Amino acid sequence: MGLESAQIHQIVKEKFADSVLEEAADAVDPFIVVKPGVIEDLAYFCRDDTRLEFDLLSCISGVDYPERNVIEVIYCLDSTPNKHWLIVKVVLPRDNPRVRTVENVWRTADWHERETYDLLGVTFEGHHNLIRILCAEDWVGYPLRRDYVMPETYRGIRNVVY
Amino acid sequence: MSGLLLAQTPPTVGELANQWNTNPHQGGLYLESALYQLVDAMGSSLTLPPWLVVAATLLVVCLLVFGFINVFGLFVVWLERKASAHIQCRYGPMEVGPHGVLQTIADGIKLTSKEDIVPRLADRPLFVLAPIIVFAGVLVRFVPLPFGQELVASDMDLGLFFVAAVGSVEVIGVILAGWSSNNKWSLFATMRTATQMVSYEIPLGLAFVSVIVCAGTFSLQEIIAQQEGWFWNWFILKNPFLLLMAPIYLVASLAECKRAPFDLPEAESELVSGFHTEYSGMRFAIFFLAEYAAMYLVSAIAVVLFFGGWWTGIPLIDGIGMGADASAGAAVTGFVIKAAVMVSKAVFLVFVQIWVRWTLPRVRLDQMMFICWKVLTPIALVCLVGATLWHLASGGGGLFGIPALLGLDG
Amino acid sequence: MPEVKTEEMLLNMGPQHPSTHGVFRVVIRTDGEMVLESESHIGYLHRCFEKVAENNNYLQVVPYTDRMDYLCAMANNLGYAQTVEKLMKLQVPERAEYIRVIVTELNRIASHLMAFGTYGMDLGAMTPFLYAFRDREMLLKIFEKLCGQRLNYSYIRVGGVTFDMTDEILADIERFCEYFEPDILKEYNDLLSYNGIFISRAANVGVLPVDLAISYGVTGPSLRGSGVARDLRKDEPSSIYDRFDFDVMVGSGEMGTVGDCWDRYMVRVREMTESVKIVRQAIRDIPSGPFCDKKAFRGVKPPKGEVYHKIEGARGEVGFYLVSDGTVKPYRVKARGPSFCNISVLDALTSKGDCMVADMVAIIGSLDIVMGEVDR
C-alpha cells in the first residue's frame, strides 16, 4: 500500500497551502476541499508528483445541495503504481457552477465531465466538447438537481408516471 | 443458331440436336438429347415448329434442374440446421415432421407469404432484378454438371470452361443487390463480394486447369470417365500435386460461395446481413436458395475433378450395368447407383462446408486477400506446373503412378 | 497512373447493430474498409439510476443496481452493499462474507463466459458462444436455486445475503468447478483461443498502450490485458479477498503486441481459472453461522457522511459514491460503471487510421462492455 490519506493531504497542503479550504481527516473516507481555481494545477501536481502519482481518475461526481446553495464536484483519484487514493472536492455556487476542466490531465475526465454537465449543469471551462452525453441533446434542465421537475412530455412523448 | 431456326426446310429435331450438340457421346441419356429423341420419336405426328420444340425441351430440362435445386435446398438447409444444432448441443428443429425435416418447407411457405418490401429509396428495377441474376448465375452453371452417368442437362465439350466463365454472373447480381439497396452496409458487402469472388476465381481456375491438363479434356463427363477403376485412379490420388490442389480448390470454393470462414459479404456481426440486408420474403428466399445451390455446385465439381465423380472406387460395384451385354435391370441399377454416389459425395462435401462454418471464426478482408494472393495462388501455380510435369513423367497412372513405375500395373 | 480518387463515407454503427452489445452508436468515418475516425454516442439506455436512487430507500436501490451490469449483477450488489456498510461501519457475518465471495466469483465466471462467447461470435465463430452459454446456464441454475433469479439477483444486500447457502447448492458449485476447470477451459482454448484465424483477427489489433489505458480510466481485464497488474481484489481487498490465494492475470503479448485484443480476451479466459480457484478455497473454508444481519435487513439508516467505495467487478472497478443525509433514503448515489470508462477509449483506439471495420467489431468486443452500465 502507498501513503496514508493524512500523508497525502500533507503533501497536497504543502504545495497548495492557501487553496486547501478544508480537510476532513476523520470522515469515513477522508477528503480535502480545494478552491475551484486551482483544480487543474492540483490535478497536474497529483498526477506528476512522484510521491503521489495519481494516474487514474476513478470518477467525477457532482452533488447538489440546494439548502447550502452549492454544488460539490468530487474527484476520486487513484494511483495504480502506489495503490493509494485521494478524494478532492470543489464547492461551486449553485446558480453558476463553473470549474476548470481536467480533461487534459486525465482523458477519462472528458466523459465524466460531460456527464456531470449533463446531469447537474456544471460547466467545465476549457472542455473541448461539452455537450450532453446521457440525455438527449435537446433535453431541458439538469435532472440530478434536487429541484428538478420531470417534464410532462418530451417531443410529444408522454411521460408515464406509475 | 439463328440460321438454323430460319432454315428453309425445317430439320427434324434429331438433326437439329445433332447439329447443335456436337458432342461425340451422342445416344446416351443426356437429358437434352434424350428429350430430343423422345420428341423425335413421336415427332412425325407433331407439327410443331422446331424452335418451339427446342425451347420447350430446354424449359423441361431447366425445370428438372430447378426442381433438383429446390429439393436439395430444402434438404441442405435442414441438414445445416440440424448439424449446427448438434454441434452446439442443441436439438435443432424438431417440431415440423419427424426431427423437423419439414421445417424448411414451413419456412419457405412463411417466406413466400411475407410482405415483399422494397425500400423507398432503393433503385427498384435493379433491386428486383438482382436476386434473379444471382439465381440465374448459379442455375446456368448446373447445365454441364453431371448428376450421374449420362445424367446431365447438356454435356458440353467446354463444360469446365463454361462453369468458370459464367460463374462471374453471380457477382454482378450481388453487386446489383448491394448497390440498389441504398444501404451503406450493403454497399460494404458489395465491395467485399466483388473483391472476394473475383480474386478467388484465380485459384479456382488454376485448380480447373491442373485437372484439365491431366485429363486432357474440358468435358466433365470425360473427366469422370477417366477416373474409372479403383479409387486410386481418382485424380486426387493420381497425382501428388493434385492431392495438394484439392484442398486449395475446397478453400477457394468456400470463398466462392461466400461461406464461413469467408462469409465477409454477409458477415452478420459486422454488416448486419450483408448484401441482402434489405431483402425480405421471396426475394430473400431466392438469395438463400442460390447460396445453397452454389454450395452443391462447387462440391459437385470438386467431386468430378478430384473425387472420382460417380465412381465408387470399387470396380465390382462400378461394373454393374456396364458393358454392352448388361441386362436392362442391371443397367438401371447401375445408373441409379452412380447417380446416388455422385450426389452423396457432393452432399458429403456440402456437409464439410457446413461443418467448417460452425467451427471457424471469420477472416478479415486483408487476410482474405492474403490467403488468396499470397497463399493459394502461388501454391496453386507451383502445383499446376508440378502436376503437368508429373503427368508427363508418370503417364497418368493411378496411385501417383507408382505401381506403373514399378511395373505392378497389370 | 492517375491517382485513384476515393470518397469518404460516414457510417452509423448502431444504435441497433449486432456487435455493439446493446444500444451503442458509433459514427465512423471510413475510407473503404479503413476506419479513419470514430465518435461514440451513448445514452440510449439511460434509466436515471442515480435519480431513482435518490427517491428510494437504501433497500430499494438494490434491485436497481442489478440492472446496471446485468451480466455481473452480484458485483454491483456487492459494491453497493459494501458502500453502505462502510458508511455505517457495519460488520457482516463471516458466513455472509464467504457466500458473497463465492457468488461474486461465480458471477464473474458467468460474465467472462459471456464475454468469451460473444467475442467469438463477433469474430464469426458461432459455436463457442453456444458452448459458453451451455456452461453459463449451469451457473445461472445455481443462482436460480440460490436466490430465485437468473440474472437480476438482488441477492447481496446491506447486512448480508438474502438466502442461506445450502449444502446442496455447495455441492452443485463443487460439481460445476469439477466439470469446468481444466477440461472445458482447455476445450475453449483449443476451439477458439489458439485457433489460427482467431489469433490473426485478434492479435495486434486494437493495441491499448498502458499510459493511454490508465489515462482513459480503463480498468479490469481490459487494463490487465495491457500488462498492468491492477486488481482491487489484491490491491485493496475489500472484504475477505486477502484470505484467498490467486494470481492476477496480465497480458503478455503472447501472440502479438502487449495490450492487443487477444491479450484482453485471454486475460478473461485465464481469470476464470483463478475464480474457480477462489471458489474452491471459499467452499473449503466456509464457516457456519448466520448469513445476514437481521436488523440491517429490516431497514438501514446510515449516519450523515459520504463515502467512495470500489470493488473489482467482472469488467473493472465498480465504484459507488454515496452521500447520506441521515435519513432512510440516500441523498446521492453516484455509480461508476467500469464499462463507461472502458468504452470511452474506443475513439482513441480506432482513430489511428490502421483499423478496419472488422477490427472495430473486434475492439468493441474485446473491451467487453455492458450498455446497462455505460448508460445507467
Place this chain on the structure above:
Amino acid sequence: MTFGQYFTDIFRVSRSIAIGMSITLKYLLTFKKNVVTVQYPRERDLIPPRHRGIHYLETEKCVMCWKCSDICPVDCIYIEGTRGADGPLQDGYRGQKATLSKFTVDYTVCIFCGLCEEPCPPKCIWLGPEFDFNATDRTMMEKNLLTDELYTQEDEKFVEWARVENERLVAEKKRLAAEEKAKAAEAKAAAGEATAVAEKEKPGAPKKEKGGLPKKKEKGGLPTKKAKGDTKE
C-alpha cells in the same frame, strides 16, 4: 516474413483448424449425450423452490398493511379495501380484519425483485414458481390477484401439468442425489478408514425455505378465488 515462417504459419493455422474441427466433430457425433436444451412446452426444466415468478396472495391472511406496496421499488402493487370496523389491528396474523376489493400487480412494471415478500407480517404474499403467462394487450398485464385469472382455461391445464412435472423433477433430482450420496458413501467405505472424516461437517445454518412448491388451494391460476371482492362501504 521468411520462407520457412511462411510455411510454418500455414501449417500452424491448418493444424489449429484441424483441432477445432475435431472438437466440433466430437460434439456432432456424441450429441445424444451432450444435448442440454429441453423441448420447452413439452419438457420443462426444474423450477427451484426459491424461484421468483409471479405473485401468490393468500387473501384470507392479508391484513392490508400496505407494507408490500411501500417497499416495492417500482410501485407496482395497488391495494384497495377496508380494514374492518373495529379500529386498528392488534394482531395482524389472525386478524382477518381486512376486506380487500382490489389487489393489483402491474406486471409490465414489476421487476420480480422479491422485496415484497419480506416485510409482509403474515407472510401472505410471495413470488411463486410460475412465470409463463402471456397477454395480448398491455392492460391485460395488470392483474388483480383477487379476481383475475392469470391463465385462460386452456392454459390452466398446462399450468397444472407443469406443476406435476416440476414435482416429478424435484423427486427425480432427490432420488439422483440420494443415489449419488449412497455411491459416495460406498466409495468412502471402500476407500477404508484411512481418510479422516474431517470436512464432513457442514453448517446447519438457519433455513428460509418455502418448502417445495406452494400448494394451491384451487387448481390453476392464483389461489384467490374465494375472496371475491365485494367492498363493504
